[in-house]
Amino acid sequence: MKKTRSIAYCRTLLIIGVLVVGFVLLQFTSPVIVNPPATKEISAPEEVSRILKQSCYDCHSNAANPAWYGRIAPVSFLVDHDINEGRSRFNFSEWDKNPPVVQELLLWEMVNAIEQGKMPLARYSLLHNGARVSAADLAILKKYVNSLPGRHKVDTARIIKPTALPVGETDAEASRIPVSPNGVPYYPDYKNWRIISITDKYDGGSMRVVYANDIMYSAIKSNKMPFPDGSKMVKAVWGKQQQDSDGIVRPGNFQNVQVMVKDSRKYAATEGWGFAKFDGLALKPYGKTAIFDRTCINCHRLLAPENDFVFNVPTK
Amino acid sequence: MSKIIFCTISIALLWSSRQQKKYANLAPEYLYEVKGQKPICSLIDNKEGNISMLYGNNIALHAANDSVVRQVPGADYTLVTWKQKEMPGWYGTNMNGEIYAVETLKVSQGEKQQPKSDYRFKAGKAYSSVVVRSPDRGQRIHFIIDQRAAILP
Numbered sequence: 001m002k003k004t005r006s007i008a009y010c011r012t013l014l015i016i017g018v019l020v021v022g023f024v025l026l027q028f029t030s031p032v033i034v035n036p037p038a039t040k041e042i043s044a045p046e047e048v049s050r051i052l053k054q055s056c057y058d059c060h061s062n063a064a065n066p067a068w069y070g071r072i073a074p075v076s077f078l079v080d081h082d083i084n085e086g087r088s089r090f091n092f093s094e095w096d097k098n099p100p101v102v103q104e105l106l107l108w109e110m111v112n113a114i115e116q117g118k119m120p121l122a123r124y125s126l127l128h129n130g131a132r133v134s135a136a137d138l139a140i141l142k143k144y145v146n147s148l149p150g151r152h153k154v155d156t157a158r159i160i161k162p163t164a165l166p167v168g169e170t171d172a173e174a175s176r177i178p179v180s181p182n183g184v185p186y187y188p189d190y191k192n193w194r195i196i197s198i199t200d201k202y203d204g205g206s207m208r209v210v211y212a213n214d215i216m217y218s219a220i221k222s223n224k225m226p227f228p229d230g231s232k233m234v235k236a237v238w239g240k241q242q243q244d245s246d247g248i249v250r251p252g253n254f255q256n257v258q259v260m261v262k263d264s265r266k267y268a269a270t271e272g273w274g275f276a277k278f279d280g281l282a283l284k285p286y287g288k289t290a291i292f293d294r295t296c297i298n299c300h301r302l303l304a305p306e307n308d309f310v311f312n313v314p315t316k
Numbered sequence: 317m318s319k320i321i322f323c324t325i326s327i328a329l330l331w332s333s334r335q336q337k338k339y340a341n342l343a344p345e346y347l348y349e350v351k352g353q354k355p356i357c358s359l360i361d362n363k364e365g366n367i368s369m370l371y372g373n374n375i376a377l378h379a380a381n382d383s384v385v386r387q388v389p390g391a392d393y394t395l396v397t398w399k400q401k402e403m404p405g406w407y408g409t410n411m412n413g414e415i416y417a418v419e420t421l422k423v424s425q426g427e428k429q430q431p432k433s434d435y436r437f438k439a440g441k442a443y444s445s446v447v448v449r450s451p452d453r454g455q456r457i458h459f460i461i462d463q464r465a466a467i468l469p
Contacts, residue, residue, distance in 0.1 A: 108408045115407055142407070162469045191468065194349055198367050200360045200400065203408030209358050209369065209466075220347065225339040238466055240360070247363025251466040281469045304405045306340040314346035314412065315404050 023073075030073035031080035035062045040096035042103075048144045051137045052092060054130055055120050056110070059086030062093035067127070082121065089298060101204070104150045108203045111141050112303055145203070153205025155239025155252025162281045178283045180276035182290040184259055186283055187213075190234035196220060197312040200240075200249070207251055210235045210312040216262075226272070226308040231262040235312060254281060260310065270297040271309045340404065345441075346412055350394045356380045357466040361397075367412050368397040370463050376423075380465040387431040393421040393460050399442040415440030419451070421460050433457050 038061075044052065058064050059082050070079040090098070090106045098106065113119035114133045125132045133141070145151070167176050167188050178186045190211045197210035212220065216231035239252030256279045264272040275296040277286035286292065300309040307313055353371035357380070360367055372380060376391035401413030418438045426432030437451050 112405070112407050116405070145408070159467060161467055164469075166469060191354070194347075195355060195369060196347060197411055198358045198369050198398070199403065199409050199411040200367060201409045207358055207360060209355065217347075220342050221344045223342045223344060225342065236466075236468060243362055247361055249360035249362060250463070251357055254467040254469065281467075283469055306338060307405060308339065311403060311406055311409075312411070314343040316341045316343045 026073040030071070030076045033064050033066055033071065033076075033080060033083060035064055036093075038062050038093035040094060042092045042095040045144065047140050051133060051141060055114075055133050055137075057092060058124070058128070058131075059083050059121075060090060060092055061087075062091065078123075082124070101150065104145070104148045105204060107141075107145050107148065109299055109303070111138070111145050114138055114141065116303060118302055150204040151202065153240070154242045155205070156242065157239075157253055159253055160281065164281075167283060178278050178285050180259075180278075180285045181287045182274065182276070182293050184261055184274040184276035186257065186276070186278050186285075187232060187234055187259065190232075190257075193217070193232075193234070196233075197235075197314060199312065205240055206237050206255060207240050207249070208235050208237050208312070220313060227262050227310070229262050229264055229272075231260075233260045233310070233312065234258070256280065256286070257283070270294070271301060273297070273300070273309055346398065346414065348396045348415060348418065350396065353392065353394055355466075356393075357463055359463065360400075365400050366397050366416050367400050367410065368395055369412075370395050370460065377465060379461075380463060385462055387423045387433065387457075387461055389423055389425040389431055391421075391423040393419075395419040395421075395460055397440070414442035416442040417451075419456060419460065421457060423461075 042049075042052070052060075053063075058066070064083050066076075066079050066083075069075055095103065110119065115138060120128075120131045120133070167178070167186065177188065190213075193211040193213050194217050195209055196212045196217065197208075199208045199210070201208060211234045213230075213232040215228055216233055219225070219227050219231060235258040237255040237258065239255060241250045241252045243249045256277055259274070259276040259278075261267075261274045261276075262272055263274060267274045270293050275293040278284060279286055297309070300311070304311050307315060350371040353373050354377050356370040356372045356377060358367070358369050370380075371394045373390075373392040375388055376393050379386065379388040379391050396418050397416040398412035399414050399416050400410040403409040403411045417440050420434075420436045420438075422434040424432045424434065435453050435457050437456070
């Protein structure tokens with residue numbers, strides 16, 4: 001009996017010893033949180049900056065200041081991951097890396113992420129008491145984004161009509177069908193599909209009409225999600241003309257078409273959806289590299305997972 | 317043995333609950349299909365809080381692409397109007413919600429070479445919930461004919 005107890009005691013000591021040594025060795029691999037110098041800090045009213053600093057800056061700026069436990073492995077690995085991920089989405093200390101239109105869109109995205117409870121991250125809020133954004137602070141952020149220039153943007157330019165034949169509508173045109181850097185093509189036959197959604201995107205001054213192919217349309221009619229492979233949507237985007245005296249807003253200049261096509265295997269990295277955008281009357285494919293669509297899925301994944309990552313479908 | 321079974325079942329239940337994804341409820345009742353006509357343009361009505369899609373047959377579409385506004389015999393139009401609703405998942409966009417009304421207009425050759433307009437109004441689910449107000453027939457016909465086609469490449 002005494003001998004058994006002694007063996008168990010030694011075994012326990014051995015395990016503890018191994019854990020302690022492992023823990024110490026782990027610290028040598030612990031990432032060091034680096035704060036590069038700011039290139040251009042976001043400029044916002046003081047009440048907005050206060051909220052951003054208290055709730056967002058630890059991951060989305062070059063002023064990260066993790067608590068002591070966040071600098072010790074293994075927690076430091078998670079903190080480092082979250083900071084790198086946060087900065088890659090947007091960085092308040094390098095705010096000029098995005099053009100003004102994108103800056104505004106990011107701010108609206110932040111408001112939505114906060115309103116849906118997706119941000120700040122739950123695991124961050126749990127350990128940082130003052131980080132959660134209150135209803136009053138969310139109202140301040142909403143008021144702010146509604147004051148941005150894009151909110152009341154009006155297309156006053158002369159409406160330009162296409163001079164070339166529509167792409168893909170003849171055999172001769174078929175070879176001119178634009179293809180996105182990630183391989184997603186423009187679908188010229190979308191004009192024969194059915195319309196599922198008409199929108200006023202007042203945050204940036206555009207209005208949209210969304211077309212769905214038969215597979216997608218049938219899935220919506222039968223309330224079927226996730227949407228099956230072969231589902232396709234094309235969203236046509238225009239500027240908004242000045243509202244008339246009856247309150248009517250009409251489409252201005254054509255801006256772009258945006259495409260989503262479902263193929264769970266081909267687009268596994270982007271939740272089964274292939275994304276594309278074709279800009280202007282020339283339908284120029286958007287994106288410098290094939291992974292431009294990571295920006296698309298980041299927002300869709302964050303804010304529309306319950307809709308199979310689609311914003312523009314009719315939901316209750 | 318019973319402990320092993322209990323743990324296995326618990327883990328299996330936890331795993332299956334993690335796998336089940338909760339999806340939103342789609343609203344197919346917001347869809348309205350217009351057969352035999354093509355989209356002309358979308359319209360936002362900020363006074364009434366509505367959003368619309370105007371469709372037309374080939375003659376109507378051609379007329380809507382013309383720089384001169386006129387009633388062309390043979391033109392058929394459908395104007396579908398919905399109440400706007402905030403897009404779930406994106407504050408910053410309003411989209412079509414409940415159907416407010418469906419209006420149709422058929423233009424034909426009348427007497428003395430004057431066009432004849434057959435205008436019909438059908439109230440949608442959203443319309444019946446507000447104070448009933450008969451549409452001004454003449455005003456609505458002009459409104460439909462006045463719209464120019466949205467540009468698409």
